[in-house]
Amino acid sequence: MRLSTLDPRWVAIGTGEARIITGVSFDCPHCKLARACPTCGHAPDTKRLSVQFWPPIDKNNWLPRVTPIPHDGWHQRVSGESFEDLTISPSIGFDSIGHWHGHIQNGEAS
Numbered sequence: 001m002r003l004s005t006l007d008p009r010w011v012a013i014g015t016g017e018a019r020i021i022t023g024v025s026f027d028c029p030h031c032k033l034a035r036a037c038p039t040c041g042h043a044p045d046t047k048r049l050s051v052q053f054w055p056p057i058d059k060n061n062w063l064p065r066v067t068p069i070p071h072d073g074w075h076q077r078v079s080g081e082s083f084e085d086l087t088i089s090p091s092i093g094f095d096s097i098g099h100w101h102g103h104i105q106n107g108e109a110s
Contacts, residue, residue, distance in 0.1 A: 001029055001032075001033070001108070001109050001110070002084075002107055002108060002109070003024075003026060003083050003084075003086060003104055003107050003108070003109050004083045004084060004107065006026040006027040006029060006032065006109060007026060007027050008024055008025070008026040008083045009024070009025050009026070010023070010024060010057075011023030011024060011025055011050060011052065013056075014062070017060050018060070018062055019059075020056045020057070020058050020062055021056055021057035021058075021059075022052055022053070022056045023050060023051055023052035023053055024050070024051055024053075024083075024086065024088075025048050025049065025050040025051075026048065026049060026109070027046045027047075027048060027049075028046060028047045028048070028049050028094070028099045028100050029100045029102065029109050030099050030100040031046040031047055031099065031100075032046055047099060049092070049094055049099060049100065051076055051088060051092050052076065053076040053077060053078035053088055054076070054077065054078070055077075055078070056078075057078065057080075057081055059081060076088045076089065076090070076092065077089050077090075080106070080107070082107075083107060084107040085106055085107055086104055086106075086107055087104060087105050087106055087107075088103075088104045089103070089105075091103050092104065
C-alpha cells in the first residue's frame with residue numbers, strides 16, 4: 001500500500017522555508033485494511049500513527065553541516081524527501097498496542 005494513500009502529514013519544527021521535517025504521521029495500514037469502508041476507504045476508528053526520524057529532512061539546509069545524533073539510543077533513519085520516495089528504517093512497530101508493524105520503503109508501506 002502506498003504511503004500516499006494513508007493521508008500522510010509531515011511532523012515539523014518551524015514554518016515556511018525554515019521548516020525542518022522531523023517525522024511523519026499517517027493512518028494505520030492495519031486499521032485501514034481490516035475495517036475499510038467500501039465507499040470512502042476509511043474506517044470510522046482508524047488510528048493515526050506518528051514516527052520521528054533522524055536526520056531530519058532539511059530541504060533548505062537550515063541545520064549546520066554537523067548535526068548531533070539524538071541521545072535516546074533508538075531512532076528511525078530516513079531517506080527521501082517526499083511521501084512518494086520516503087524510506088524509514090528499521091521497521092516501524094506499533095504491534096504492542098494492536099496496530100501495524102511494517103516497513104516504509106520508497107513510499108511503500110508493507
